[in-house]
Amino acid sequence: MGEHLTLLVRKLLTLTALVFCLATAVAQAANTQVQLLLSAGTAKAGDTVLAGVRLTMAPGWHTYWKNPGAAGKATEIKWQLPPGVTAGDIQWPLPKKLPPLEVTTYAYEEEVVLLVPLKLDSSLSPGPLNLAAKVSWLECKDSCIPAAGDAQASLDIGPETKASSDAITLEAWQAKVPVTAKTFNAQALWQKPAGGDDRPLLFELDWPAPGDTPTHTTADFFPAASDSFEIEADVTNVLNSANEIEFTKPVKKFSGDWPKEVSGVLVLDDKAYELEMPVTDMSAVVPGGTIAATPPPPPVSLWQMLLYAFIGGLILNIMPCVLPVIALKILGFVSEAKNNAAHVRKLGLIYTAGVLLSFLALAALVISVKLAGHKAGWGMQFGSPIFLVCLTTLVTLVALNLFGVFEVTLGGGTLDKAGDLASRPGAAGAFFNGILATILATPCTAPFLGVALGFAFTQPSSILVLMFLAVGTGLAAPYLLLSLNPAWLKFLPKPGVWMEKFKIAMGFPMLATVVWLLSIASSSYGKNVVWLGVFLVFVATAMWVFGEFAQRGRKNKGIAALVALGIFICGYVFALENQLHWRKPEVSGEAGIENTATSNGLWAAWSPEAVTAARVSGKPVIVDFTADWCLTCRVNKQTSIDIDSVSNKLKAIGAVAFNGDYTHFPDSITAELNRYNRAGVPLVLVYPADTNAPPIVLPEVLTPGIVMEALNKVTK
């Protein structure tokens, strides 16, 4: 009983306090006056009348916008309307951004008129109506006071709508309400991977028709209110050009997931546009695993991407696909070392030219494929069996040449002495090395390169060419630098007999490359790929005849050359044409998924529908996009995905695993790669069970730790 009494007393006390509080607040409302304006004194039933709630604030005081910002409270209007009159939403004129920076608010000073359309039902009968609103607001100067006031006005329902004397005022305020603009495209991009609670957001606006560009000097975005995140006031990296605006604002997350859409008001000087735009994750391609310790700096500028392309090209040199070419280059340097600096420099430049021209050719290929309306991808030529046969043959020839079976005499004339080879490595050789390095590099992607290429493939042709050249420069850079400073080559031993042995030894990595290319070709030709091997034997025999009897022979050189050609043609007709049907492979198409699926039965073939179905059932999902020609993918699979710890983890968390085979460039996977700003494989995605959450994008080069960490993250 006593307890009940205390409760009652306490409630009463609270109530008294409340009433007292309200009373003081209203009494203190002298800082702000409220008034109700109507666009018409007399209005016809069925029309819409514009009402305006005018707040007049004493100097220094302000009231708040619909999103008050970091502090404050939006003004509220509670209508007391007779039946037949319905109030619409408040139309808020553009507010001012009030300092300080760290607690910026969006507010009105001096005066504001909040506009509300009032719909009059057609059934209203003529006569006077009393319209009233209870308006409550928070007014602040150097302290804040919550206040409220009643405002009312009367409206006559008559035969026709007549504008009132306030109509002009209301019209003037309506001009300050942000408009919905369709003259430009807007999008927002995350510039950092999700991690922590702060993330810079890049706003991008462009005007398809340059003539429509507004003339403005400042650009900003006033966000709509949200409880789970806040787009902060700071504006940086503003770019204002004839038909494009870019700027970056920090976003602070309080709870839940990062937003996938933002809405608010774009402010260009004093013009305001209501906007809603999707947020895409530019940073998704940045490794989400442990390598994320070095995320890119916020602004995504062309310069930054060019730098990434350069670094990516540099790293390509040590990726498995280019390694055999390094052997060739080492040999080249050894033989060049005794030459004069000018000659070495010249060869360095020619090698670079070979790389750059090849990249230009690749860029041209990509652009033409894109112009033809197809999807282009990095290393897509490896999906073509014809290209593979040519390349396999070419690399076999390189190996044979290194073994000394025949000589390359592009400079004209024959080479009689082995010493000549060292003294005249030849411009043609250097150029060829450049081309070979590029061709072999393309099925690989390296750290940084994924980001850069993902960017490049979505850019206009001119930027794509620039990006490709940057990758090429990176690829050629170490050799170019060495050749420009031949003094650094001092550590290399003097040329001599050992070089001939070294050259032969370097033929074996080339043979390994041939085996790799054959395994890729097998996804197009199936078991028939053995006929490509047979053809290579013919080629080798032909080259031996050519080298031994035509190049180094004493007599009947012409006949020897003809015999060599004959063997070559026999091999071609018999093995390639009749057996392999190399130009129209029979085993082709989308086959090949089976051979990437693993024995433990965990992995199923990827399709967007399958992923959606698995996610709807509430399971975490892992997707591994690979291709037979992707060495990095294979290494990843063997070291970090197809291992016991990961398999057990997948089973333990009930994850569904999908393997997407990109060997033959299916459009569906190209589209998926593009969604994550990638131009090629590898791409490994780990989706949380929460269907609203975006997947974690794993880095290009995996370790078991990175995969396990991602799996742990999605099950949290």
Add this chain to the structure above:
Amino acid sequence: MKKTFALLAALTLATSLFAVEIGKPAPDFTGTDINGKTVKLSDYKGKIVVIESYNSDCPFCHNQYNSGAAQELQKDLAGKGVVWLLVNSVNVKNSSHRTTAQAQQEWTDLKINATAWIDDTAGTIGYLYDMRTTPHVFVIAADGNLAYNGAMDNRPEPFGDPRTAKNYVRAAVDELLAGKPVTITQTKPYGCSVHY
């Protein structure tokens, strides 16, 4: 000038070195309370600490104390060994600034049940914790790591009874005491600007 420099320095520190982050050690600070006593956060290691950015002239703060809800919560939590520090960062020129005498008077009048009221007119602690509004509360677990950062409750109103709202501080402290992970670790703080 000196003050501007101090603020800038504090701001730089706050955003770079000591950015408060859930699950990470809450940055240490030393302040002086309204009775002249030195208060050092690290002295409370082993206890749960609640830090509240406080200015009772702000209607949102005022309502918490005027209704008695804040004092009740403070008393309740104090009984469980929880430390509650008020941090008042209002600058000396603002009309809401409290002199030591005024602050002591307010402490008595409102029957505040907190552990201490720290005078932070220079805004050092405020900037260190990136306090955005009054009230803006932080809950630090016994191990010294930040467990909650955000609003006092889910009712951003300057009127009415805060007891009807879900109080995030109470929820976080209860979970910490029960040895459970804190469910809601961050919310958007509401209220008035701090008036640094």
